[in-house]
Amino acid sequence: MPSPPHAPRGLLVAGTRSGCGKTSVTLGLLRAFSRRGLRVQAFKAGPDFIDPGHHALATGTPSHNLDDWMCGAQGTRRIFARHAAGADLAIVEGVMGLFDGYAAVDAAGSSASLARLLGLPVLLVADAASMARSAAALVGGYLAFEPDLAFCGVLLNNAGSPSHAELLREVMAASLPATPLRGVLPRRAELAMASRHLGLVTAADDAAATERLDALADWVEAHCDLDALLADLPPLMIDRDDDASFPLIGSPEGASPPLAAGGFPPSPPHAPSPSLRPRPSPPPPRLGLARDRAFCFYYAENLRLLEAAGLEIVPFSPLGDAGLPEGLAGLYLGGGYPELHAAALSQNAGMLAAVRGFCASGRPVVAECGGFMYLMESLADLSGRTFPMAGVFPFRAAMGERFAALGYRAVTTTADTPLGPSGTRLRGHEFHYSHLAGDTGEVPDVYAATGRKGPIPDRHGFLRQATLGSYVHVHLAGSPQAAWHFARACREAG
Missing domain, CATH: 3.40.50.880 (Class I glutamine amidotransferase (GATase) domain)
Incomplete structure (x- = not known):
């Protein structure tokens, strides 16, 4: 494992659709890099409350939501900068499919919009079950849909057998040779996370959560070259104007000084009286x-x-x-x-x-x-x-x-x-x-x-x-x- 990078690096894990395995991949990456000694900061795109709880269990650090529709561009950058600045690696889990957001014709709230806003490359997760050459067509469409979006590679999930995995590698090498295939993950039904209404079972209610996190990390490590992935990630360009602690302004209009x-x-500055002790706050x-x-x-x-x-x-x-x-x-x-x-x-x-x-x-x-x-x-x-x-x-x-x-x-x-x-x-x-x-x-x-x-x-x-x-x-x-x-x-x- 290479030594921790001097500047934070980061990526956004996105899926071709909900249910393709991006949460499992994200948790596997968070756990795998964390147990290698890196300071890993997790984030969740969109309004979800449940995934961040699993992120926190994987890394030992609270996860934070990023949503450019709810928080605006500046608010989103501030949240990201504040928490990514002290990490070795920032990993953002996307929401729904890569381009799905607020509305059919509005990119706001989408994983793609967030990746562009934060300057993060996308690791695309695609469900390749029962596919061969069609997997390359699916991935190729996502790579070309918004040409200004940067990708750091592709992970194909749900390979049915070793021979299916090898076929998928051949397909990608022949059809998309310039796209790094970071791994082909075998189908592992026993790693599926339990769900109920509103989403996954919360980390606090999932008795097997910690054991599953280690299993997911083993799964990802066995089938992905994590060293190469980390080495290929560019340093994050964190704006130091977004990196301060940002105490809340002292009035809603911003006219007053920060809260004490x-x-x-x-109070306005003044020379204290030598005969009077300052009043306690x-x-x-x-x-x-x-x-x-x-x-x-x-x-x-x-x-x-x-x-x-x-x-x-x-x-x-x-x-x-x-x-x-x-x-x-x-x-x-x-x-x-x-x-x-x-x-x-x-x-x-x-x-x-x-x-x-x-x-x-x-x-x-x-x-x-x-x-x-x-x-x-x-x-x-x-x-x-x-x-x-x-x-x-x-x-x-x-x-x-x-x-x-x-x-x-x-x-x-x-x-x-x-x-x-x-x-x-x-x-x-x-x-x-x-x-x-x-x-x-x-x-x-x-x-x-x-x-x-x-x-x-x-x-x-x-x-x-x-x-x-x-x-x-x-x-x-x-x-x-x-x-x-x-x-x-x-x-x-x-």
């Missing part, structure tokens, strides 16, 4: 973060931005804790799988009462998707069993067999919320199987949402006192002023 310790704008407001197997869908950058805005994040478990932590000024209830833990959540009456009372106190609360469901009157699972929840919103959540909603959302608030004044613009993603039941007209709708086909007439954001509930997962990197507003609301409530 505790989240408050610093007030402690930062404490933000309760629901985090356990039921609530595990958070963008890492959202949490960083909230901390940069001056909040102290205090995790708690709605499943296992008897009540909320002391001294909280606000709550953030993210998404996850409350429907899989509905009985346990419902039985934890002390926590339900504490959350209900906190919302009734008028302190700021943001609840997204699963967290929103937790605040409803009840949750009905797929078997039809109904479990009482916190009852903050007079709705019921009922699970369905298929997606009730899936896609990017651009949101404009129509009233003041904990995330900012009326007119605040947010970007996020919505994906869930449950649907609302009950009279939603009892609670004001404060989100005007649009999708790729234009305005969406459904009600999307609900406000009761200072509790904001929605199925939309907002990415704060696209609207960092919203983190500042949430922090201010917590300070004022505290």
Whole structure:
């Protein structure tokens, strides 16, 4: 194995389609390079919450989402630069097929768009099952579709036998001799990762996750020349302007200086009086973060931005804790799988009462998707069993067999919320199987949402006192002023 490169190197693993093996390949590469002693930083293209958890298990380092539609070009570059700069190797897992993104004629949100934005070469994974010469035609079409896109090679997956693998190598050498074939991976059904609604089983719920990661690394190492792949990667061109820690600005308009310790704008410089000791900074407001197997869908950058805005994040478990932590000024209830833990959540009456009372106190609360469901009157699972929840919103959540909603959302608030004044613009993603039941007209709708086909007439954001509930997962990197507003609301409530 060559010595670690002096400058970070990187690549984006993309697939010809969903289900071609790019997640398995990505995890195999992450684990293989990590156990060789390289500092490997993982990223996930798009809004997915589950794959980053597996990435983190593979590398021992948190993985970060990159999405140029939700975060914008500058926000995306900043996230990448901040975390790639200290690594030997940055590996980005793509989303869907290489060119699939926000819309049919819009490259935003696609793996290809992200690779161009970050200057990353693409390692293309193609499912070559039951193919011979057609595999070269498939790969050749992807290589030529957007001529300005750089590739560092191709991996063919699902070879049915050693003779099939050799045939595929002959086909690529004859048809695409200038394209590096980095390996031909044999079909290994036992390495398939378990799935359920919303995607893969989370790393926390997958008892075999660690063992599978090592098996995936063995699989990739046995059939790919990782030394040659690493040696051929060019150094990343990280802009040092994007490489700073980027503390959040002190006001949403950017007119004030950066926040000082505790989240408050610093005082103007002056000569201290020799007879007076400086006043101690007030402690930062404490933000309760629901985090356990039921609530595990958070963008890492959202949490960083909230901390940069001056909040102290205090995790708690709605499943296992008897009540909320002391001294909280606000709550953030993210998404996850409350429907899989509905009985346990419902039985934890002390926590339900504490959350209900906190919302009734008028302190700021943001609840997204699963967290929103937790605040409803009840949750009905797929078997039809109904479990009482916190009852903050007079709705019921009922699970369905298929997606009730899936896609990017651009949101404009129509009233003041904990995330900012009326007119605040947010970007996020919505994906869930449950649907609302009950009279939603009892609670004001404060989100005007649009999708790729234009305005969406459904009600999307609900406000009761200072509790904001929605199925939309907002990415704060696209609207960092919203983190500042949430922090201010917590300070004022505290």
